[in-house]
Amino acid sequence: MYQYPKQILTIEQQIQSYIDAGMEITSRENVEKALKSVGFYRLRGYSFHLYDNSAKKYIPGTKFDDIFQLYQFDQELSALIFSMISKIEVALRVRLVEALLVHGDALILQDSSIFKEKKMYWQNMSTIASEIARSNDVFIKHNFDNHEGEVPVWAVVEVLSFGTLSKIIKNLKTGTGSAYSILAANYQYISRKGNFANPSQKMFASWVQAVSVLRNMCAHNSRIYNRTIHTTPEILDADKVIPSPAHNGLYQILLAMKYLRSSDKEWTGFVTKLEALFQKNSSVISLAAMNFPADWKEHLSV
Numbered sequence: 001m002y003q004y005p006k007q008i009l010t011i012e013q014q015i016q017s018y019i020d021a022g023m024e025i026t027s028r029e030n031v032e033k034a035l036k037s038v039g040f041y042r043l044r045g046y047s048f049h050l051y052d053n054s055a056k057k058y059i060p061g062t063k064f065d066d067i068f069q070l071y072q073f074d075q076e077l078s079a080l081i082f083s084m085i086s087k088i089e090v091a092l093r094v095r096l097v098e099a100l101l102v103h104g105d106a107l108i109l110q111d112s113s114i115f116k117e118k119k120m121y122w123q124n125m126s127t128i129a130s131e132i133a134r135s136n137d138v139f140i141k142h143n144f145d146n147h148e149g150e151v152p153v154w155a156v157v158e159v160l161s162f163g164t165l166s167k168i169i170k171n172l173k174t175g176t177g178s179a180y181s182i183l184a185a186n187y188q189y190i191s192r193k194g195n196f197a198n199p200s201q202k203m204f205a206s207w208v209q210a211v212s213v214l215r216n217m218c219a220h221n222s223r224i225y226n227r228t229i230h231t232t233p234e235i236l237d238a239d240k241v242i243p244s245p246a247h248n249g250l251y252q253i254l255l256a257m258k259y260l261r262s263s264d265k266e267w268t269g270f271v272t273k274l275e276a277l278f279q280k281n282s283s284v285i286s287l288a289a290m291n292f293p294a295d296w297k298e299h300l301s302v
Helices: 011-020 028-037 040-044 064-103 118-134 138-146 153-159 162-171 179-187 201-219 250-259 264-280 296-300
Strands: none
Touching: 011 028, 028 040, 028 064, 040 064, 064 153, 064 162, 064 179, 064 201, 064 250, 064 264, 118 153, 118 162, 138 153, 162 201, 179 201, 201 250, 250 296, 264 296
16 A cells, blocks of 8 residues: 555644744634634645745744634635625526527427537436436426426426536527527627627636636635636626736636626625625735736726
8 A cells, every 4th residue: 555655743733833834823722723623734725825835934924813814714705706606597597498498398408409519419418317317306306296207498407507507508509589699688798899799609608617617616615715717718808807817717707707697786796795805804815816907896897
């Protein structure tokens, strides 16, 4: 069996490693409580940018209290974002069903003719079948018991993951009067020429996919502060940062959330809460670490 070179540290050893590396600790008792409730390795993600690997020391002035505040900030940020994504997700499900019902068929998702790529259609159908079979929702059981197991589109859409919704939208046929054109009309934006425009399918799918990735990060308590996120939503020209950032980050996905917002009122409330959270933690956070430009509020506002 492979012998892993590093040993598990006890809480006492973890605290001592902080001290040896030059971290300032005001209350050993508070550090112990934090390590027992959050964990040494999770907190590490909030301090690595303050650690000099070559010297094996934290930069002078690094305080444990600040690291823990940064962790708490990330938790609050994640909860705020997840709440907003939930509203976006619910609205998207309603609007997708409304768009698909233009075909006048409750079982339209089983019709391959409305989709572009047939291989992708069957791959998606396999995923849809699995997600329906996993559901314990009473409305799914109702259709199993009373309608020969056929599940109408308005019920199917309620049990699909956000990622599966993205794949369905990405594969819809486009054109005047199509389900996609009806869906996209809910998400119009102002073009460079000052006209209302519907997002292209590629653009729209990139927004949904990016928001889906961020949703999963929030749902699984992953760190979102000071992190590169490897998915790239297509940003509107008016919101592009020049020069483009080397890596995609939280700001770019928040823009995608803005484009997919459930309503202007809900989004405005979200931005207000976001700004208040930033102000409350201004002593420990860096907007640049989240890819936020100086004029971020101008772009995130509606």
